[in-house]
Amino acid sequence: MKIKLNVWRQAGPNATGGLKSYDIEVTEHMSFLEMFDVLNEQLLRNPDKHPEGPVAFDHDCREGICGMCSMVIDGVPHGPNKATTTCQLHMRSYKDGDEITVEPFRAKAFPVLRDLVVDRSSFDRIQHAGGYISVRTGAAPDANALPIGKADADEAFDYAACIGCGACVAACPNASAMLFVGAKVSHLAKVPQGQVERVGRVTRMVDVMDAEGFGGCTNHGECEAACPKEISLDAIAMLNTELARAAVASAK
Amino acid sequence: MKLDSKVPSGPIEERWDKHRFAMKLVNPANKRKFKVLVVGSGLGGGAAAATLAELGYDVHCFCVQDSPRRAHSIAAQGGINAAKNYQNDGDSVYRLFYDTVKGGDFRSRESNVYRLAQVSVNIIDQCVAQGVPFAREYGGLLANRSFGGAQVSRTFYARGQTGQQLLLGAYSALNRMIDAGKVKMHTRTEMLDLVLVDGHARGIITRDLVTGEIKRWAADAVCLASGGYGNVFYLSTNAKNSNVTAAFRAYKRGAGFANPCYTQIHPTCIPVSGGFQSKLTLMSESLRNDGRVWVPRDKSKATADPTTIPEEERYYYLEERYPSFGNLVPRDVASRAAKKVCDEGYGVAKHEVDGQRNAVYLDFAHAIKRDGEDAIRDRYGNLFDMYERITGESPYKTPMRIYPAVHYTMGGLWVDYNLMSNVPGLHVLGEANFSDHGANRLGASALMQGLADGYFVIPYTIGNYLATEHQGPVTEDHAAFDEAEKEVRAKTQKLLSLSGKTPVDEFHRKLGKIMWDYCGMARNEEGLKKALELIPELRKQFWAEATVPGKADELNPWLEYAGRVADFMEFAEMMCRDALERDESCGGHFREEHQTEEGEAVRNDEDYAHAAVWEYQGDDKPPTLHKEPMKFEYVKLTTRSYK
Amino acid sequence: MALTGLGLVGFLVGHMAGHLQIFAGKEAYNAYAAFLQSLGGALWLARAGLLGLLVAHVMSAIKLNARNQEARPQAYAVKTNKATTPYALSMIYSGYTILAFVVFHIAHFTLGALPTTEMTESGGVRDVYTAYVLDFQNPLLFALYAAAMVGISMHLAHAVSSTFRTLGVMRGKYREPLSKVGPLVGIATGVGFIIPPLACLLRIVSV
Known part of the structure; x- marks a missing residue:
């Protein structure tokens, strides 16, 4: 089938970008990224016709877990399908003659490096600021010494399933990172091991989140709808509770 | 090349304990003076970087991804083995050891495997303490399942994403040390060469994948945890960025490459x-x-x-x-x-x-x-x-x-019991080394090995190297760095000068097809010899017809890729050579000449109970083969039977 | 945002209850107005508090809005929303509408600065009732108020549930029910406020 692709092309971090159109022939079994592989092969084979060169895009595991692939596809991060990363989106979701616009994740905290590649290191910096339980290697008690109720363990897992792709930020009308930070904070707040550092963790992580230039949450819910791992908005409610708890605790 | 496995003597249950006591320690106050470079941030690299920093070393960690959390360990689904015997179904350290040696078709080093089984129990403790949300039973205790043919339930799991959860655990430990200023993390940075000074690994050359900057890093020891080479087949379950480059450059600097033909x-x-x-x-x-x-x-x-x-x-x-x-x-x-x-x-x-x-x-x-x-x-x-x-x-x-x-490659850089290669100071962890899985890896054992190496082995053994063999300070001004950097720049320029018509992808795909057809699930002499003719031809075509767009000083994914494929094309030859040389069937290596009438693999323990270690001799000369005999004192050599 | 908003919603509900007393007749309504006036210092305290809440709410809204604008310097060429609502997306506009309305409303009733019905006295108290009823018989004034009530409805429809999430209570099994409270409060408030003027316009309530 024939697809018309409008792709954001930007030569470097400080270059001006713009959408450029390409016509491409694909089959329904291809993944969305394989379509880009085919496009790039076309562009590489015709350097005279396409002096702009192939399209840079981030990808790695191509099985929906590493969180490296990004792309905003027709205005939705990771494209139209529920709980599906860009790499797992297949062209059978489209039909002959479709026109698809592909842009990079857009946020001040995710500057564009080239074409569809953005810098998401702000997420790492948030996690440096307390996104851990302080346990030295070798200092752990026996794993079964601390039973954890299945309900709590399952809920913690639901939050821990976050793959750190940044779709929540890209989808949010405010480019807010509350769902991501909420998931990280909630995972550790839900397990007993995370209790000791609970107060300091949330405060520091949110401070860094603010300093990185993410927007504020106004509860649109776009993050949840775009999240390929279906992290619930409950993470944000939980994050707010944790913040309130921390405020009370530090006031003591 | 001297292959001294440095395996301690005595009963196998006591070897690791004994060795830990025998190893020299680094004075706590001196640890911060030692700089250790860790290449790779997966379960092996991430765990090692975090733990070494906890001990006080000055650690720099490098990864090609935009975050350490994206290392390919993340994609493991099924689980991680540990000899906890929480199910009371007869598991023990000895049984895990036994199963792993047998599962590896008697081509791994017994002492290493025993240690792996021993520390497996500590890994689970460590991960739970980090907050890893393993599956649990209603009573709140950890759940287990039987996995990959094991007859006991010793596999711990976290739904279908055990790899991600364990990696997030290691990543959190790493974050803690980054936060403390003890680990400097360098993301989107690729190691392009290893630097040797007086025969010791004393640094690396990297390329910043965003700016293209080539940089030198002098250090006191280097840990490679750069994963496996399954992408030599083009089509594999590996992540697209997984590659052999770091390990292969180490090989070209003198590190022996063991059993490259063992692929799972x-x-x-x-x-x-x-x-x-x-x-x-x-x-x-x-x-x-x-x-x-x-x-x-x-x-x-x-x-x-x-x-x-x-x-x-x-x-x-x-x-x-x-x-x-x-x-x-x-x-x-x-x-x-x-x-x-x-x-x-x-x-x-x-x-x-x-x-x-x-x-x-x-x-x-x-x-x-x-x-x-x-x-x-x-x-x-x-x-x-x-x-x-x-x-x-x-x-x-x-x-x-x-x-x-x-899916996985059991071969890798040769290491001794201390996880050090034959190049002093160069340590190799996880899938990048050859040590624990023999000719076939059991399910749920890769995560176990990566974390065992990173959390519980290298933190001890690296100290012994630094305390006993280390050669004193070296800086980035040393002539060896000049030479290595010059070579890296020349290679980059050579790749960028490729202005043919054919995208690198196509060569990679062709290489993959050769490897799958002749060095894949079943191999034979004729096919391997054919592959050994086809690969150099393809390589020649690559250097004549490939195209690499863009510049050196920018984010250039095609340049990165071309360098990795160029290495795969050289590496593939060594793989086929190894597969040809190993004239037996064992584990993942199946030579059609050696099978029973029913099509089962036939090992030849007489001639091939060894690790085949290849030593680089130059681009135009074939590598030489060295052998480390594999002795089986505890698990008797038998034919695997699953009938 | 949430705390100040919650305070303002509390006021709105009280205020609406007051207005609904128009149906209780002239005496009752005027008595209610007189009661409020009789509070004296307390009334001013309440007004100051209210003003404080409003200023804090508006200031943090402006700040939040600026931060959110800044957080995405380059807009998408194509942006498709899957979950949000028109009223969530227009919070800042409905907010400004309400602010403008509040100024107008104070000028209208509190200060009497508009050229509308002159306030007289009746039975010893200010005849707020008559002024109110006559004013809303003016279709133009009614339309203006009605438009503002649509703004308030939309604002609250998003704001109230949003507040529950910010306060951390709207999750798990409480998520579904509480997510419905916002739109309900929004509609109820809008309707509750517009019924008395509508009754005046339709002469159901008259002088």
Whole structure:
């Protein structure tokens, strides 16, 4: 089938970008990224016709877990399908003659490096600021010494399933990172091991989140709808509770 | 090349303890003066970087991804083994050791494997303390499952994403040390060469993948945890950025490469659907606990709706051939059996590849009938969803189609008991080394080995190197750095000067096809010799016809890729050479000349119970072969039988 | 945002209850107005508090809005929303509408600065009732108020549930029910406020 692709092309971090159109022939079994592989092969084979060169895009595991692939596809991060990363989106979701616009994740905290590649290191910096339980290697008690109720363990897992792709930020009308930070904070707040550092963790992580230039949450819910791992908005409610708890605790 | 395994003497249960006591310690106050470079941030690298920093070393960690959390360890689905015996079903350190040596088809080093089994229990403790949300029972204790043919339930798991959860644990430990200023993390940074000073590994040369800056890093020791080389096959379950470059550059600097021909072909992957295919997706091995593998007995029904084929017309070939293990035979056995039935014309793939329908059914209808759809959804829901996303078919309604794919590489840089290569100061961890899995890795053992190396082995052994063999300070001004940097720049320029018409992808795809056809699931002398002719030809074509766009000083994914493919093209030759040299069948290495009438692998312990270690001699000369004999004092050499 | 908003919603509900007393007749309504006036210092305290809440709410809204604008310097060429609502997306506009309305409303009733019905005295107290009823018989004034009430409805429809999430209570099994409270409060408030003027316009309530 024939697809018309409008792709954001930007030569470097400080270059001006713009959408450029390409016509491409694909089959329904291809993944969305394989379509880009085919496009790039076309562009590489015709350097005279396409002096702009192939399209840079981030990808790695191509099985929906590493969180490296990004792309905003027709205005939705990771494209139209529920709980599906860009790499797992297949062209059978489209039909002959479709026109698809592909842009990079857009946020001040995710500057564009080239074409569809953005810098998401702000997420790492948030996690440096307390996104851990302080346990030295070798200092752990026996794993079964601390039973954890299945309900709590399952809920913690639901939050821990976050793959750190940044779709929540890209989808949010405010480019807010509350769902991501909420998931990280909630995972550790839900397990007993995370209790000791609970107060300091949330405060520091949110401070860094603010300093990185993410927007504020106004509860649109776009993050949840775009999240390929279906992290619930409950993470944000939980994050707010944790913040309130921390405020009370530090006031003591 | 001297291959001294440095395995301690005495009873195997006491060796690691004894060795830990025998090793020299670094004075706590001196640790901060030692700089250690860790290349890779997966389970091995991430765990090592964090733990070494906790001990006080000055650690720099490098990864090619934009975050350490994206290292390919993240993609492991099934689980991690540990000899906890929480299920009281007869497991023990000794049994895990025994199973691993046997599963590896007697080509691994007993002492290393025993240590692995010993520290496996500490790993689970460590991960739980970090907050890793393992599956639990209603009573709040940890749940286990049997996995990959093990007859005890020793596998700990976190739904279908154990790898991600364990990596997030290691990543959090790493974050803690980054936060403390003890680890400097360098993301989107690729190691392009190893620097040796007076024969010791004393630094690396890197390229910043965003700015293109080439940089020198002098240090007191180097740890390579750069993963496996499965992408030499082009199509594999590895991440697209997984590559052999760091390990291969170390090899070219003198590190021996052991058993490169040992590759693991995972039996349950989603089949190839067309020539554009960029990678293969694994479906966790745990599916074989409830799924039954079959093909229609009637070849003309290859494309018929499988649900309409009556029971008596189904060929449950694993259950028939291996009555005691059935669908749970080890990976290499299951993979070869699938290849065999497809080669015989029973395959059921929707698309033909080279005139063959390469797929078999993995059917859950019986399990759904027995346990109910909800129970099956509970166990495999996310895997079923993933399958449906990729193929458009629901495994609740129709059997999955699966076919083996390259998944893991057991070969790697040779290391001694201390995880140090033959180049002093160069340590190698995780999939990048050769040590623990022999010729075949058991399911749920890769995560165990990565974390064992990173958390519990290297933190001790590196101290011994620094305390005993270390050569004193070296700076980035040393002539060895000048030379290495010059070579890296020259190679970069050479790649960028490629201005042919053919994208690098095409060469990689062709290389992959050669490797899959002649050095894949089944190998023979004739084919391997043919591959050894085809690979240099392809390499020549590559340097004449490939095109690499862009510049050196910018984000240039095509330049990165071209460098990695160029290395794969040299590396592939060594793999075929090793496969040719190993004139026996063992584990993942199946030489068609050596099989029983029923098609089972036949080992030759007399001549091949050794690690084959290759030493680089120059680009125009074949590498030389060295052997480290594998002695089996505890697990008796027997023929593996899963019948 | 949430705390100040919650305070303002509390006021709105009280205020609406007051207005609904128009149906109780002239005496009752005027008595209610007189009661409020009689509070004296307390009334001013309440007004100051209210003003404080409003200023804090508006200031943090402006700040939040600026931060959110800044957080995405380059807009998408194509942006498709899957979950949000028109009223969530227009919070800042409905907010400004309400602010403008509040100024107008104070000028209208509190200060009597508009050229509308002159306030007289009746039975010893200010005849707020008559002024109110006559004013809303003016279709133009009614339309203006009605438009503002649509703004308030939309604002609250998003704001109230949003507040529950910010306060952390709207999750798990409480998520579904509480997510419905916002739109309900929004509609109820809008309707509750517009019924008395509508009754005046339709002469159901008259002088």
